[in-house]
Amino acid sequence: MERAIPDIVVGRLPHYLRALQHMSLEGRRLTSSQELSERLGISAAQIRKDLSLFGEFGKQGTGYQIDYLLNQLRQILKVNQIWDIALVGAGDMGSAIARYQGFTDRGFRVVMIFDNDPSVIGSQIGPFTIQSTDELVVAIQSADVRIAMLAVPAANAQEVADMLVQAGIKSILNYAPISLNVPDDVHVQYIDPVIHLQRMTYYLE
Amino acid sequence: MERAIPDIVVGRLPHYLRALQHMSLEGRRLTSSQELSERLGISAAQIRKDLSLFGEFGKQGTGYQIDYLLNQLRQILKVNQIWDIALVGAGDMGSAIARYQGFTDRGFRVVMIFDNDPSVIGSQIGPFTIQSTDELVVAIQSADVRIAMLAVPAANAQEVADMLVQAGIKSILNYAPISLNVPDDVHVQYIDPVIHLQRMTYYLE
DNA sequence: TAGATTGTTAATCGATTAACAATC
DNA sequence: TAGATTGTTAATCGATTAACAATC
Numbered sequence: 239m240e241r242a243i244p245d246i247v248v249g250r251l252p253h254y255l256r257a258l259q260h261m262s263l264e265g266r267r268l269t270s271s272q273e274l275s276e277r278l279g280i281s282a283a284q285i286r287k288d289l290s291l292f293g294e295f296g297k298q299g300t301g302y303q304i305d306y307l308l309n310q311l312r313q314i315l316k317v318n319q320i321w322d323i324a325l326v327g328a329g330d331m332g333s334a335i336a337r338y339q340g341f342t343d344r345g346f347r348v349v350m351i352f353d354n355d356p357s358v359i360g361s362q363i364g365p366f367t368i369q370s371t372d373e374l375v376v377a378i379q380s381a382d383v384r385i386a387m388l389a390v391p392a393a394n395a396q397e398v399a400d401m402l403v404q405a406g407i408k409s410i411l412n413y414a415p416i417s418l419n420v421p422d423d424v425h426v427q428y429i430d431p432v433i434h435l436q437r438m439t440y441y442l443e
Numbered sequence: 444m445e446r447a448i449p450d451i452v453v454g455r456l457p458h459y460l461r462a463l464q465h466m467s468l469e470g471r472r473l474t475s476s477q478e479l480s481e482r483l484g485i486s487a488a489q490i491r492k493d494l495s496l497f498g499e500f501g502k503q504g505t506g507y508q509i510d511y512l513l514n515q516l517r518q519i520l521k522v523n524q525i526w527d528i529a530l531v532g533a534g535d536m537g538s539a540i541a542r543y544q545g546f547t548d549r550g551f552r553v554v555m556i557f558d559n560d561p562s563v564i565g566s567q568i569g570p571f572t573i574q575s576t577d578e579l580v581v582a583i584q585s586a587d588v589r590i591a592m593l594a595v596p597a598a599n600a601q602e603v604a605d606m607l608v609q610a611g612i613k614s615i616l617n618y619a620p621i622s623l624n625v626p627d628d629v630h631v632q633y634i635d636p637v638i639h640l641q642r643m644t645y646y647l648e
Numbered sequence: 649t650a651g652a653t654t655g656t657t658a659a660t661c662g663a664t665t666a667a668c669a670a671t672c
Numbered sequence: 673t674a675g676a677t678t679g680t681t682a683a684t685c686g687a688t689t690a691a692c693a694a695t696c
Contacts, residue, residue, distance in 0.1 A: 248642055248645045249642050251641070251642075252637070252638040256620060256635075256638065279622070315642075315644055316645060317644055321644060330543065331543070333535070335636070340620060340637065341636075341637060344641070345641065346637065385640065385643065385644075387636070392465075409640070409644070411636055411640060416465065417483055417484070425646055427639035427642060428639075429639065430461070431543075431592070432461075432550070432551065434632035434634065435528075435550070435551055435614070435616060436460065436550065437520075438590065438630045439526060439590075440453045440520050442526075442589055442613055442614060
């Protein structure tokens with residue numbers, strides 16, 4: 239069996255992709271591990287080593303063709319397609335996520351929104367009608383959605399996560415400030431601003 | 444000189460703190476590295492080792508007193524106080540952050556909001572009047588704020604970051620999907636949902 | 649050609665884990 | 673006491689870096 243790619247390497251690839259996408263938008267054609275290193279604060283050797291796990295994408299003396307490497311990375315990360323996302327929670331955070339314009343050109347789009355508050359169910363956020371959480375499992379199953387974003391209060395997050403798992407969701411981006419219990423084949427990533435803030439206050443006097 | 448605490452350890456402490464805070468709210472009194480391990484998906488040995496870098500907080504045979512460890516961790520992370528935060532960007536994301544109720548009991552509060560859009564400057568978000576970005580440097584300096592959250596479009600993020608640095612900000616939580624260049628003594632943490640999503644699509648078939 | 653930069657190896661560095669004496 | 677769990681050591685494991693031959 240092929241050696242698996244370390245998860246820590248997979249975690250850096252989206253950063254490479256993002257930097258390359260910026261460079262491409264700036265009209266740049268070529269870059270180097272050196273330049274990426276400066277932009278990202280990751281050593282040039284590490285960038286070359288990470289990329290070499292997937293193939294030989296550069297040319298000695300020249301560097302990397304930005305658009306070529308961009309497409310390779312998109313394929314590796316499987317974002318050379320648009321993934322549908324189910325969003326649960328239509329409060330302040332959920333609404334902001336629903337309106338966010340930055341998903342589409344990076345491989346994602348929100349396609350359904352759920353909430354359990356009767357006073358918002360049926361109302362619109364942009365092009366979406368907020369659906370009841372009661373419909374969640376069936377709606378996600380029939381649309382064959384694999385990715386969900388969770389923006390509900392911490393107290394409801396585990397319960398909703400269980401429903402998402404039942405619906406066949408395999409990736410959850412969790413905005414609720416709580417650790418989720420899910421089966422091994424379901425991936426969870428966390429966004430909790432306070433975790434980041436507390437990590438920085440350690441270094442403040 | 445004392446050996447510095449590895450940054451990766453500092454990064455785990457807020458997770459311990461969050462789990463303990465939940466347990467405390469549940470009315471629990473005692474916990475163990477074993478229990479924390481299960482809740483967090485971090486090995487018990489690692490949790491004990493991390494904590495031991497700061498002192499001896501547990502008792503053999505018994506475990507850790509939740510409230511005691513909670514307070515120790517709050518001291519270590521310096522969140523046994525409330526830190527003021529300047530928020531820049533009053534769009535969808537900025538507004539959602541401004542309204543977020545989850546900061547206060549974890550050591551933070553937003554105290555000022557800036558935007559560069561004349562059509563929103565002067566209007567209110569909750570108790571705050573949105574100020575012009577022109578006032579940012581002076582306002583932050585005179586209030587002696589050290590932490591900022593950045594929720595502006597990527598195109599303006601570096602420019603705003605420069606102003607924040609000029610104003611004396613030492614910690615930036617950046618929601619804009621772009622790497623920032625700041626001096627060595629300024630810490631930056633990033634929140635970009637797409638980075639997390641792309642990391643998970645790698646594992647989807 | 650001379651200069652630049654990759655891909656890769658081997659060495660280094662650092663983080664994690666296993667194991668257990670100490671002790672509550 | 674017997675059982676449980678810490679704090680810590682030493683061993684293991686894995687990630688990062690330095691260095692350079694290959695080559696564009």
